[in-house]
Amino acid sequence: IVMPYNDLAKSEELLRRHKSEISCVIMEPVASALGYLPGDIEFLQGIRELTLELGIILIYDEVQSFRIGPGGAQVEWGINPDLTALGKTIGGGFPVGAFGGRMDLMEMFDPSQGGAATVPHAGTFNANPMTLAAGQVVLEQLTPECYDRLNSMGNDLRMRMQIVFDELEVSACVTGVGSLFGIHFTNEKVVDYRSMLRGDQDMRKALFLGLVNEGVLLQIVSAGALSTVTT
Ligand SMILES: Cc1ncc(COP(=O)(O)O)c(C=O)c1O
Structure with a gap:
């Protein structure tokens, strides 16, 4: 289901109509393909409130918008998604992708609590030390x-x-x-x-x-x- 950006009324209608089929909403708080158009604050807040009310996980793609401030758009505008996807700047020039968020969701990927993780997240390049070292340096430089x-x-x-x-x-x-x-x-x-x-x-x-x-x-x-x- 594709929701129209910045149209809260239509998005609300779609979310309510399809709530039983929707597990998550994934969106950019700053729409890269629309010339880095920041979402209207009422739209972003409205989607957050609706997803909380309907029990739908809200995922922010901040792969690009993370560069607008130390905590990305979500910290700048005070909106807490359930999960966040990151990339680009956090790799310090090396290829990288990362996601994080709500503890109860992230625990499903955690293999350290005895037994396998509920959702295995294996990968050849996971936690690549070179990338992480470069990313850490860049983030430290970004005062x-x-x-x-x-x-x-x-x-x-x-x-x-x-x-x-x-x-x-x-x-x-x-x-x-x-x-x-x-x-x-x-x-x-x-x-x-x-x-x-x-x-x-x-x-x-x-x-x-x-x-x-x-x-x-x-x-x-x-x-x-x-x-x-x-x-
Ligand atoms: C906003 C946004 N999300 C996701 C991606 C995909 O990231 P990756 O190339 O790490 O899969 C990109 C890549 O350009 C992007 O700009």
Whole structure:
């Protein structure tokens, strides 16, 4: 079941109608594919309240949004999902994936309490020491000051891009949060996948190719992220 992003009423209707078939809701608090569009706070809080009421596990994919603050979007906005998926930054440049959350759920993966885990989680690269060492170093380098600087550069960039588009009378809006940004060639407010797709996709391709010719590699969907200096 696919729920429409930022549409609480429709999502509520779907969740209530299908509650007996749904074990979990998995979502990004910042929708990467929508130009890093942060979910409306009422939508995110509403989904949290509904999933608690209906006994549905709420899983946040913070693989990308974890970079907006030391605890990701969930800490920034004070919403507690039941489980969280992480990747990217926590690997310090090495391939990584991780998940964690509610104690009673994580205990099902724990083989240390005598006997096998309820849900075995074996893997060739689990707890890879090289990845974890690199990830730890990067996370230690990402001090609160570092996040503040990155995020204020992101705010500045988004604002300045919008000013440039307005000055050039190009119909465009810039979305994003923290160090993340996305560009949509539309006058309409982008709130979900459909409103994003109504933007001019040819302009996106033209921007992508134009920037490649200038030596700048943006994501093909005209989105990107600022980073610290990495050597
Ligand atoms: C938001 C988001 N979730 C999940 C993934 C998948 O992560 P992985 O490549 O570690 O499977 C990605 C990868 O780009 C992502 O951007």
